Amino acid sequence: MIEPQETPVLDAKGVSKSFGAVLALRDASLRVRKGEIVALMGANGAGKSTFVKILTGVLRPDTGHVRIKGRDSQVGSPAEARRSGVVPVYQEPSLIPDLDVADNLRLGNTRAEPFRHWVAELGIPDLRMDDMIGRLPLATLRILDLARALAAEPDVLLLDEMTAALPTDLVERVLRVIRQQADAGRSVIYISHRFTEIAALCDNATVLRDGVTVGSVPIAPGIEERIVEMMLGADLSHTNAAPLSVKSRPSDLPRLRLRGIGAGPRLTDVSFDLHKGEVLGVVALEGQGQDELFDVLAGNLRATAGTVEIDGRPASFRHPADAIVAGLTFVPGNRSQALLMPRSVRENIALPLVAELRKWGIISKRDEDARVSAAIERLQIDTRAQGEVRRLSGGNQQKVTIARWVAKGVQTLLLFDPTRGIDIRTKRQIYTLVRDLANKGAAVLFYTSELAEVRLACDRAVVIFNGRVVAMVEAADADEPTLLRAAYGLTEKAPV
Amino acid sequence: MTVTDTPPRARIGRFMAANPLVPLILLLIALLGLLEAMNPGIINRLWLANAIKIAIPLAMLAACQTLTMLTGGIDLSAGTAATIAAYVTATLSPLIGVPAAVAVAVACAALIGLVNGFGVAICRVHPLIMTLGTGLIATGCLLVYQRFVISTGTHIPDFLVWLGTGRTVGLPNGLVLFIPFAVLLIWGQRRTGFGRLLYALGSNENAARLSGVRGWQVYLSLYSLSGIIAGITGLLYLGLVKTPSLSLALPLDLPSVAAAVVGGTSIFGGRGGYAGTIVGALILTVLTTMLTLLHMPEGARRILFGLIILAVTALYIRLTDRT
Numbered sequence: 001m002i003e004p005q006e007t008p009v010l011d012a013k014g015v016s017k018s019f020g021a022v023l024a025l026r027d028a029s030l031r032v033r034k035g036e037i038v039a040l041m042g043a044n045g046a047g048k049s050t051f052v053k054i055l056t057g058v059l060r061p062d063t064g065h066v067r068i069k070g071r072d073s074q075v076g077s078p079a080e081a082r083r084s085g086v087v088p089v090y091q092e093p094s095l096i097p098d099l100d101v102a103d104n105l106r107l108g109n110t111r112a113e114p115f116r117h118w119v120a121e122l123g124i125p126d127l128r129m130d131d132m133i134g135r136l137p138l139a140t141l142r143i144l145d146l147a148r149a150l151a152a153e154p155d156v157l158l159l160d161e162m163t164a165a166l167p168t169d170l171v172e173r174v175l176r177v178i179r180q181q182a183d184a185g186r187s188v189i190y191i192s193h194r195f196t197e198i199a200a201l202c203d204n205a206t207v208l209r210d211g212v213t214v215g216s217v218p219i220a221p222g223i224e225e226r227i228v229e230m231m232l233g234a235d236l237s238h239t240n241a242a243p244l245s246v247k248s249r250p251s252d253l254p255r256l257r258l259r260g261i262g263a264g265p266r267l268t269d270v271s272f273d274l275h276k277g278e279v280l281g282v283v284a285l286e287g288q289g290q291d292e293l294f295d296v297l298a299g300n301l302r303a304t305a306g307t308v309e310i311d312g313r314p315a316s317f318r319h320p321a322d323a324i325v326a327g328l329t330f331v332p333g334n335r336s337q338a339l340l341m342p343r344s345v346r347e348n349i350a351l352p353l354v355a356e357l358r359k360w361g362i363i364s365k366r367d368e369d370a371r372v373s374a375a376i377e378r379l380q381i382d383t384r385a386q387g388e389v390r391r392l393s394g395g396n397q398q399k400v401t402i403a404r405w406v407a408k409g410v411q412t413l414l415l416f417d418p419t420r421g422i423d424i425r426t427k428r429q430i431y432t433l434v435r436d437l438a439n440k441g442a443a444v445l446f447y448t449s450e451l452a453e454v455r456l457a458c459d460r461a462v463v464i465f466n467g468r469v470v471a472m473v474e475a476a477d478a479d480e481p482t483l484l485r486a487a488y489g490l491t492e493k494a495p496v
Numbered sequence: 497m498t499v500t501d502t503p504p505r506a507r508i509g510r511f512m513a514a515n516p517l518v519p520l521i522l523l524l525i526a527l528l529g530l531l532e533a534m535n536p537g538i539i540n541r542l543w544l545a546n547a548i549k550i551a552i553p554l555a556m557l558a559a560c561q562t563l564t565m566l567t568g569g570i571d572l573s574a575g576t577a578a579t580i581a582a583y584v585t586a587t588l589s590p591l592i593g594v595p596a597a598v599a600v601a602v603a604c605a606a607l608i609g610l611v612n613g614f615g616v617a618i619c620r621v622h623p624l625i626m627t628l629g630t631g632l633i634a635t636g637c638l639l640v641y642q643r644f645v646i647s648t649g650t651h652i653p654d655f656l657v658w659l660g661t662g663r664t665v666g667l668p669n670g671l672v673l674f675i676p677f678a679v680l681l682i683w684g685q686r687r688t689g690f691g692r693l694l695y696a697l698g699s700n701e702n703a704a705r706l707s708g709v710r711g712w713q714v715y716l717s718l719y720s721l722s723g724i725i726a727g728i729t730g731l732l733y734l735g736l737v738k739t740p741s742l743s744l745a746l747p748l749d750l751p752s753v754a755a756a757v758v759g760g761t762s763i764f765g766g767r768g769g770y771a772g773t774i775v776g777a778l779i780l781t782v783l784t785t786m787l788t789l790l791h792m793p794e795g796a797r798r799i800l801f802g803l804i805i806l807a808v809t810a811l812y813i814r815l816t817d818r819t
Contacts, residue, residue, distance in 0.1 A: 298706065321708040330706060338706060340699035342766045351696055354689030355708035363687050387514075404707065 007070045008033050009187045010055070010086065010156050015064035016211070017050055024050040026211040028064070030189070032156060037178065037188040039198045039219070042208035043231045043484065045449070048191065051208065055189070056088045056158060057081030069155065085155030089162060091287070093141035097134030101144065104133060110148050118147035123173040138265050139166050146174065150181070157181065158189045163197060164287060165265040175201055193285045194466070195224050195488050209233050228484050252276075253312050255412055255443040256297075256328075262305035267292035268467035269306070274412070274443045279434055281454040281461030281478070282447040285487050289467035290447050291333075294416045297445070298330035299323030310412075324352065327411030331401045331418055333447075338401040341390035345381065346372050348389050348400050352408045375403040380429060395426035402433070410442045417449050431457040451487075454478040465489040516760050516816045520775040523808065527782045535789055541666050547781050549661070549668040553578075553736060555777035556674065556729040557748050558755035559681060560722040562773045565756055566685070566694040567715070568701075568765030569623030571722045573612060573631035575749030577605040578730030579742070580638050585731055586650040586740035594653040602727040608634050609723020610716070617715035627719075638742060650740050660735025670732060681770045694718065698765025754805050755780050760812060779808070 010032040017025040042048045053059040206216040207230040254273035267289030284290040295301035299317030379399040419427040463471040463486040471486035560574040581601040588597035615626035662669040685691035696704040759776025761768025
């Protein structure tokens with residue numbers, strides 16, 4: 001229905017961007033024609049978010065160009081991008097919480113009339129202009145963001161995970177409005193993890209892998225498999241290394257039993273069992289509720305639904321200290337969240353040993369020395385950079401966060417992406433350590449954003465999509481295509 | 497100390513960073529040298545004993561600031577708590593006897609600390625605001641107390657006078673209290689669980705929480721302890737000044753913060769310690785003497801004092817912070 005020779009509304013070509021030594025984008029391109037909805041897809045770390053920032057003027061590309069309506073737009077700032085007709089709706093609401101709706105509109109120079117029209121159209125009829133943004137629920141905020149973008153009458157609407165955190169009835173309305181926009185001649189760049197929406201809504205999909213646009217395909221029935229292949233690339237055979245160990249699980253009482261856990265808008269219904277001696281992987285695309293799941297288990301967040309049982313006894317935590325007493329110890333994904341950067345390796349490792357009120361007295365130097373040096377040795381932490389933890393390399397810092405719990409004694413270890421951003425040698429050491437701990441009777445829950453790690457480190461993996469468990473995969477079957485398909489919700493099986 | 501090529505300078509930098517006390521002590525010695533040059537013969541045993549005597553209450557009140565600053569807090573009510581303890585002791589001693597008066601006095605100071613702890617730990621009020629507030633409230637209470645207590649005269653217990661002003665073999669008797677106090681604190685900040693937790697909370701409160709530390713327990717204990725230390729300081733200061741007043745230890749409030757900061761404790765928490773604070777208190781005492789000797793008008797003296805504190809702190813951070 002669209003003439004192919006027509007000038008595209010948005011044409012990005014040969015875009016590259018590096019941050020220091022890290023090349024985030026090498027050769028990204030994207031073409032969007034008038035009235036077209038294009039899905040922009042890519043696995044974790046493919047460079048999607050960098051590309052989006054370049055398209056919306058937040059970042060300048062190192063090389064390449066972005067043309068909007070045929071004009072070479074050196075997009076320099078978000079405001080410039082907006083004027084040229086590209087209007088984004090990001091995953092995080094971009095409204096100011098301490099102002100009311102009307103003030104937020106004034107700040108963004110949004111006209112109230114069209115905004116009101118779109119808010120009603122999108123299914124929020126009872127919004128008052130003097131409602132404080134900070135008091136509105138997340139789903140409403142996302143709708144307001146979208147309504148604001150629509151009121152700006154954009155040529156290109158960029159939607160990042162627009163339907164995440166929305167209830168189903170709102171999702172339907174949003175999708176209908178987007179379709180209408182496209183029929184009226186506007187273009188849409190649609191970023192989503194949900195294949196069903198992409199299949200229902202989009203005309204084309206452009207796929208990024210390792211910072212390169214690897215192709216663009218029209219959406220047709222059965223195209224999901226093709227897209228997954230494109231996201232993974234052809235060199236998959238290399239990563240099929242032999243799994244470290246696959247052992248039979250004991251059939252006794254599980255160490256940890258979750259039933260119907262829900263918390264916040266993202267985590268809705270997660271159930272699984274974790275046994276002693278087992279390393280259970282958790283696989284999920286970004287923002288599918290895994291952060292909340294780990295926070296609930298660590299005692300950092302209260303669950304709003306479901307039950308947790310430890311060794312058959314129901315448990316609920318008001319504070320991380322409760323979880324630690326119950327044997328659940330948590331290594332967060334962000335090292336800076338876990339470490340006392342200006343303090344020594346010793347103080348960091350020994351911290352949980354003095355946390356309880358009855359341990360506030362004199363520290364037994366002998367006991368502390370023994371535990372700390374055993375943990376340092378076990379994890380092979382390079383302590384040549386004596387002194388402050390902030391001077392250690394990322395890998396060594398990560399080891400310190402784990403060593404802390406090794407020194408305390410591990411029963412159930414919750415690892416959230418423990419190998420992100422560290423070198424391959426350290427990664428291997430961490431796999432070995434995790435296996436070793438499991439062999440000695442620990443239970444380990446291991447979230448990883450690197451799919452290849454599941455085979456290397458885990459016995460099986462639970463796949464979470466949209467806040468619920470969609471698959472349970474044995475390590476032997478956990479090749480990347482299987483996991484990625486499951487993570488995109490393409491193989492809905494009955495949860496185990 | 498002038499170094500021409502970079503490697504020795506880098507080495508000195510590393511050495512200073514590893515031993516943050518060394519530049520402080522060097523500065524103290526330099527100031528003493530300067531003082532002696534300005535006024536030859538001034539530094540003798542009597543002068544030294546006197547300086548130490550004056551520095552002790554300042555160093556003790558600065559302990560309140562050091563401990564709370566390690567967690568990123570501050571205790572601006574310490575001077576008030578000290579004043580109240582002193583005033584209560586002096587007025588109650590004739591009525592209920594010295595031991596009971598001292599007990600009530602320290603309990604009052606502890607109560608101020610407990611209220612601070614409650615506000616900081618449970619209500620999550622910023623320590624600056626909380627301790628400022630309780631300080632003002634407590635000052636008000638002291639005024640009310642002063643009007644209600646029948647003026648039976650004041651009595652300053654003899655042992656406090658002995659402790660505050662007395663000398664034995666040329667050394668101030670205050671050291672009998674101060675040396676064990678300082679040793680306990682310096683040892684305790686590193687080698688007790690409680691001490692470690694102060695540094696942990698000041699470095700990264702969230703990390704401490706994830707490691708199982710219940711912050712409110714620490715804050716509640718910390719501010720109560722700070723109140724008690726302030727109360728004991730008030731008693732000692734009463735013995736030194738020998739006249740109770742409604743603003744006895746208030747002039748020590750801000751110098752006690754300055755002593756901790758000059759002594760290398762970071763106001764943002766996580767770094768520093770009491771040993772530095774002691775040297776900081778000595779430096780401030782020597783500086784005050786020097787400025788008094790300059791025969792300057794009060795205004796100029798204060799301006800100079802403020803400028804020197806800023807300069808010393810800036811220089812010290814440059815010397816010891818190697819990132």
